[in-house]
Amino acid sequence: MKKEIIRTSNAPEPVGPYSQAVKAGNTLYCSGQIPLNPSTGAIPDGIEAQTRQVLANLEAVLKAGGADFPNVVKTTVFLKDMNDFPAMNAVYGSAFTDAPPARSTVQVARLPKDVLVEIDAIAVFN
Numbered sequence: 001m002k003k004e005i006i007r008t009s010n011a012p013e014p015v016g017p018y019s020q021a022v023k024a025g026n027t028l029y030c031s032g033q034i035p036l037n038p039s040t041g042a043i044p045d046g047i048e049a050q051t052r053q054v055l056a057n058l059e060a061v062l063k064a065g066g067a068d069f070p071n072v073v074k075t076t077v078f079l080k081d082m083n084d085f086p087a088m089n090a091v092y093g094s095a096f097t098d099a100p101p102a103r104s105t106v107q108v109a110r111l112p113k114d115v116l117v118e119i120d121a122i123a124v125f126n
Contacts, residue, residue, distance in 0.1 A: 001025050008064035011057040012036040015112070020061045028065040032078065032120040033057040034112055043115060047084040050116045051091040058121055059095070069095050071123040077105040078118040088117055 006021035011033060014020060021030040035043055035053035038060070044053055062068055079088060085105065093100070101121070111118050 006061065006065040008060050010038060010060035010064070012038050021065050023065050026125040028062065028067050028071070028123040028125070030058060030061050030065070030121040030123065032076075032118040033061065034115045034118050036113065036115075043113060047087045047116050048091050051088045051119075054117055054119050055091070055095045058119055062121070062123055065123070067123040067125065070098065071125060072096070072101045072121045073124050074102045074122040075104075076120050077103060078108045078111060079105065080108065080111055080114075080116045082107040084116060092119075 001024055004023040005019045006023055006028070008020060011020055014031070018031055021028055023029075033054050034057075035050035036057070037043070037053060038057065044050055059069065062071065077088065077092070079085060082105075
């Protein structure tokens with residue numbers, strides 16, 4: 001099976017030896033996105049704004065790979081503080097309105113750039 005590296009300037013550039021996403025067959029594996037604005041490098045304040053930016057970055061990567069939120073079958077949400085879960089969940093739900101994907105949500109000790117949230121995704125093409 002051939003793999004295709006997905007890259008877009010509409011999401012933050014990788015800061016290490018990894019790709020924004022990799023397409024293999026009918027599956028797109030998206031690396032975790034943090035709330036870094038790809039144009040300005042700014043990180044918004046607060047869990048709601050950070051979750052919105054993460055989802056915008058994730059959507060850009062999905063689109064670069066030929067997918068969108070309805071194609072997502074699994075996500076992992078990494079939170080700095082599980083107390084932010086209700087606010088993150090409300091924003092997250094606005095992106096996945098119909099037939100939401102499977103999801104794991106975990107609290108972690110630390111995230112890149114000390115952000116509050118990171119989300120990765122796996123999408124499948126029909």
